[in-house]
Amino acid sequence: MKKFRLDDDKGFILLEILAGLIVIGIATPMIYSEIEDWLNEQLYQSAALHADEYNNAIKNYVADKTSSLSSKTITVNELIQQGYLNNGFSRSPFGHSYITGIRKNNLSGRLEALTCTTGGQDIKEDGLRRIAGQINGLGGFMLQNNSVTGAFGGWTDLGSNYQITCNKGHIAMRMAGKDLEESDRLYRYSVPGRPDLNRMHTGIDMNNNSITNINEASGKNARFSGDVTSNRWLHPNGGGFTMTDSQWIRAVNNKGITTEGEIKGGTVRGQTVTGGTVRSDGRLTAGEYLQLNGIANAGTHCSPDGLVGRDNSGAILQCQSGAWSGFESYPVGSPIPWPSATPPQGYLLMNGQSFSCSRYPQLARAYPGCKLPDLRGVFIRGWDNGKGLDGDRNRQLLSYQADQFRRLSRTWRMAERAS
Structure with a gap:
């Protein structure tokens, strides 16, 4: 019988190691590709967020200056100088800056804006499409100079329409109509012919802060949890009240007060008090006559x-x-x-x-x-009531008594004739 030795399995171990190295060699490019795709995706997301920040600054800038804009070119430096971008706003992860062209639509009369990135490195087509798809709003890209294509082919435009240069390998953003009217701040200026720019589309929570120097406030309903103070008249539906001294509340134009309920007071005085019911919990005093x-x-x-x-x-x-x-x-x-x-x-x-x-x-x-x-x-006769004057002991109240004949007796004395 052959004796087993420890070095007999060396050949098998070498084969296993060789097989493992082959598998690793095949998987390494795949793993590297996945890692590269993940890193690129992070880069694309960062570029899209960077573009969104610039886009929001453009929206605020245009919203504040709508009345003075018709056609204009805007740069990053101008937005920083006027406070629409922070001083620390730098180039995108691809080294891009931004330029925006603004024009007025000849048909609608509304402003339109196109932004293209400038400088830095060119981005491959796959990266352009992925960045454009992640931009809020109308993101796009350039595969050819001056020709702008929207994400997923949603729109097309030309940089020359806005008097700006748009080079291939860069991203773009387009805004039009209501996109340029929206701002994250309350619009502070009146634009002739554009009342919609000063219109709120949601409620305002003042967070316990005050609104002062209001010339006129109008609306449907008002609810207050505290006091309502007025130094002049309150005019509900043409009427109103005021208090010009420390004692009396006066009705505007001396109008009357009517209610289906009650009017109650410690003392009620007046020349005329009218109503369905006038009630006093105390004494009712009239300084003159009481007319019923x-x-x-x-x-x-x-x-x-x-x-x-x-x-x-x-x-x-x-x-x-x-x-x-x-x-x-x-x-x-x-x-x-x-x-x-x-x-x-x-x-x-x-x-x-x-x-x-x-x-x-x-x-x-x-x-x-x-x-x-x-x-x-x-004749009316009083009730006997047991006195005994009435011969009819059973006579009742309200009974009728006819004439009564009584037996009369009389004694007559005759004077004696003298004999």
Whole structure:
């Protein structure tokens, strides 16, 4: 039997090492390519962000100077000098600077801008396309001098249209219409014929800061969590109030105040106070006469008790026990002698007639049968009430007593004749 020795497997180990080196040799270019692509992508992203920063500066510059621009060439140095770019703004990762041409569209009258990079190194076509696709807005590139192509072929233009030079191997950016009207700051100037440049498209949060020196503010609604102070009139819908002294609030043009609710105060004074209901939680005092325009008829129903009115003649009526009655001392239903055949208003002749219980509820309580006694040609006799003067012990109130014949006796004495 052959004896196994340690050096018998050396050939196999060499083969394994050789195979591993071959695999590494094949994979190395692939790994390097991936790393190179990743590094290039970081470079392209940085170039796109750099272009965006310049583009925002151009938008702000044009928005602030729209009224004075028609055609112009703008450079990085000009934007830095006027504060639209920081002093530290340098060239792009490819060593590019920027130049922008501005023109006015002959049809719309609006400004258009084209920016091209200048100087530095040329970028390959693949890099140009990838950078242009990452620029916010209308990014582009040049594959030929003066000819600008938008990302993904979205648009084309010529640098000569804007009086600038655009060389191949560089990127470009185009802005037109509303792109040049947008700014990250509130537009501060009025442009003739362009009110849209001073129009907000969102709310403003002042972050607890103030707005001062407003000449006029207009809108639909206003909500305040604190006080509203005015040194002059407040004019709601043509009316308004002011306070020219420490005591009185005055209505503009001496206008009246109306409300479906209540007006309440410690003291209410005036020449005329009108409304559906005037209520006082305390005493109601009139410095002159109290005029009552509420007309009622004595004996008719009323509610609630305590109302005060008058009849057609001006006599005061009060609502008592659900019916209007006068202020005289006679209770309702009491027979009253009257020196005339015509009773005063609110009174009835006692002719034995029936009356409406619902219309005269208080009178019905005195005469439950809703019929008045007939007192024509009779005398009113007081109720005996057990005294014994009335021969009829069972006589009731409101009963009628006819003539009564009584037995009379008399003793006559005759003088004796003298004999």
